[in-house]
Amino acid sequence: MPDSKPTLVLVHGAWADASSWNAVIPPLQDEGFVVLAPPNELRGLESDAAYIASFLAQRTSGPVVLVGHSYGGAVITNAALGGGDVKALVYVDAFIPDEGETVVGLLGGSGSALAVEDPTTVLDLAGYPGAPDGAADAYLKPETVHDSFAQDLPEPDRRLIAATQRPASLVANVTPSGPPAWRTIPSWAVLGTEDRVIPIALKRTMAQRAGATITEVDASHVSMVSHPEVTLDAIRAAAASVG
Template identity: 40%
Template sequence: MQRSISTMAIAFVASLAAFAAHAADVKNIVVVHGALADGSGWKTATEILEKRGFNVTIVQQPITSLADDIAATNRVLDMQDGPTLLVGHSYGGVVITEAGHNNKVAGLVYVAAFQPDKGESLLSLASSKPSSGMNIRETPDGQYLYLDPAAFPKDFAADLPQDETAFMAKAQVFASKQSFSAKVGDPAWRAKNSWAIVATQDRSINPELEREMAKRAGSAITEITASHAVFASQPDKVADVIEAAARQSSK
């Protein structure tokens, strides 16, 4: 009888802790950047969010494989003190769809991102509704992909100054073909609330595909007139969506 009471007490305390964790304010933001870019483009959006009281961390995943990128994201998530909003741009959306199962994650934000369902990959989704920019090149070894620097301004960040896009092209992280072809398992957006930003002038992901994926996932959708680099060209608007998602995830 005593053991039964002790067991019930432990279960009760555990349930209270779980409730408290769920009800706690979401002050942590973890961002997973997309392929053919690195995390530096999130500098202004990060500064805006930090001025609003959030703790922001950018995952610099290797893009060597989807499994490697999920592991890199989980390493950062495991270091967060409390509930966290997980944000993914472009290919980063594929990563957060899997990494979003982490217990620290309170919600998901897709920024001009892929939102795959079970069994889908970036490649299968991109092929279903091709984008208007198709200037992807292979590295000499045939294992990695990159965006032609000459086409980078037009295809990735047409609404940014040319000196910025030139630097972004030079700093882009090449993506392994394996990352783009890897199929996801059960998507975290089925179990957790999600938000999505559709970049209406996107040439890297077809905007209609962004809308369809977000509607399928039941995400709260915000449309912003911007290029694929909406996080850099419209950082205030992107920060507004992320802040609203964090506030709503805290309820």
């Protein structure tokens, strides 16, 4: 019965929206899961996590498997203890921070295509109303999408990502993470080995530190789009662990 299964909540990352899960959601729905893919506001780690925690508290009942991609991994790490009955975490090409760590700090020295001295060589920056001092919206330059973010997707798909990307505030990447939910909640991690945004060595280190069940796939930063079956299998395994 559908109500015997955990609810699956999928949290997108930066430069994306809930449509980044389009290859994953229909198969899970066909298997009887309730799947929810809320917006991630991409404004700051504390406020983004608080929003997702509030969403979990109000929109779910019973056990939850909480899934995060990229920056969404940092969000679920901070949101999972704040609302809902989260029983498992799934990280897809995601940040898995420990307390006090920042996205920028984790990327430093990793070889990431985004860890550059001048961010405007890979990002386009634009102000937005109400932005804190020094904050701006960051968009991936089209060439960054094509070469480093989604290089294993067909060119039309890369062009679509570049055109429809949802920007993230620079503030989100410099906010220290809080106490991590992965210390007390079991986790799974899908790691694209050809990821140029979060290089594989960094992802392995974070996933191993979290004690995650790890699956690697020959894929870019958007493995849930290019190789959705791997993400599906990880979500299924996490769901099966919820008794």
